[in-house]
Amino acid sequence: MNGSEGEGGEEATGSGHDAFGEEQRETLRRARRLEWITLAWMSATVALVALVAGQSQAMRAAWAEDMLSLLPPIAFLVAARRIRKRPDRLHPYGFHRSIGVAHLVAAIALLTMGGYLAIDSVMTLVTVERPPIGLTVLFGHAIWSGWLMVAVMAVTSIGPVFLGYKKLALSETLHDKVLFADADMSKADWSTAVATIAGVIGVGLGLWWADATAALLVSVSILHDGVKNLRSSIGGLTDAEARTFDDSAPHPLTRRIEERAKEESWVGEASARVRDEGHVFHAEVFVVPAAGTEPTLDRIAALRDRIEELDWKVHDVVIAPVPELPPAQTFRSTLRTGPTAPPSVE
Known part of the structure; x- marks a missing residue:
């Protein structure tokens, strides 16, 4: 944090x-x-x-x-x-x-x-x-x-x-x-x-x-x-998705936080849950470690610091290593990036 x-x-x-x-x-x-x-x-x-x-x-x-x-x-x-x-x-x-x-x-x-x-x-x-x-x-x-x-x-x-x-x-x-x-x-x-x-x-x-x-x-x-x-x-x-100051669009910081997390070599998948606290944002970043990597305390702290450097509004950051992204976060990521091809059915 x-x-x-x-x-x-x-x-x-x-x-x-x-x-x-x-x-x-x-x-x-x-x-x-x-x-x-x-x-x-x-x-x-x-x-x-x-x-x-x-x-x-x-x-x-x-x-x-x-x-x-x-x-x-x-x-x-x-x-x-x-x-x-x-x-x-x-x-x-x-x-x-x-x-x-x-x-x-x-x-x-x-x-x-x-x-x-x-x-x-x-x-x-x-x-x-x-x-x-x-x-x-x-x-x-x-x-x-x-x-x-x-x-x-x-x-x-x-x-x-x-x-x-x-x-x-x-x-x-x-x-x-x-x-x-x-x-x-x-x-x-x-x-x-x-x-x-x-x-x-x-x-x-x-x-x-x-x-x-x-x-x-x-x-x-x-x-x-x-x-x-x-x-x-x-x-x-009610903790809706963080939006721009004029409410015209979702705030681009959410995507930037996810992109910053994915830049880490030890991160396989990442998704952010960002809420607007007023002037500042509280961000929970779910990260799935890449295969064969270990999310050590030093790595987590370094990722937190790099995310905080993105913008002054990112004021409170929690990094949560998880075995898989929560269903709601997976759904949001699909909405932002577009639907993926459906799995083949034999």
Whole structure:
């Protein structure tokens, strides 16, 4: 195992922060700064949108989404702090999974609020509720409140889009799915702003249904984010196959670990079982010794070290010499390499 001596002389896998190289540490510092900026910006946005929302359902939906946008940064900052804790007797694998828990909390909140807003918007359309958007006196002049709503949505959507693209690159470096979910939501914030602006202007043009329709579009966006992140977070917490930071494909490190193991002269067959612990991976590598070779402790330790050198994310490695690969691992290897020719039947 990739271990460092913990307190009391116990072998430990180290904290999540221990796994980081200098590049990852600097990236984490930048990510923290961006998340604090995001919290400040979104807090101001929530206050401004609440101030001008009035009875517009689209504005209320946008306000709810802005409130939910506070959750991923908070979850990221809390998780980033918890992963610094070292393993103990109750948590022998460390606190890496704090990232996965934070991801799950954010996903459930998105799903719940998206569902509520969708139902509320549909009920408004069914009952034909007409949102009153009246006049507001500003600096001694009476203006249509809708223009204030449009201005606030246009201005407040700029920050999240910019911050989202900045955080997107950092999420790949850190292999952080919470940061990626936050970045993905933020960079798509312009769509919420456009839908809300269209709904408000539609009401001004006499289209009473435009406001509730815009709110429904916003709620569908929230639901989409919630479902996508819920699927991803549950997969990670239930030890599904390790995938890339954006969940687009199985992580290539699994294949690289197997290839590295097979490079050893004493290894006949090898298959890896890799799970995503948050920022880092835990890998169990099953190896079948080649005929006539002996898997000595020195050979096993050397293989473990060579696998750990592949990538900083390979943080905890177990080498398991076995007489034959477990059935599930044989099946996975077949899926990756393609089916072999069936045995001949005499």
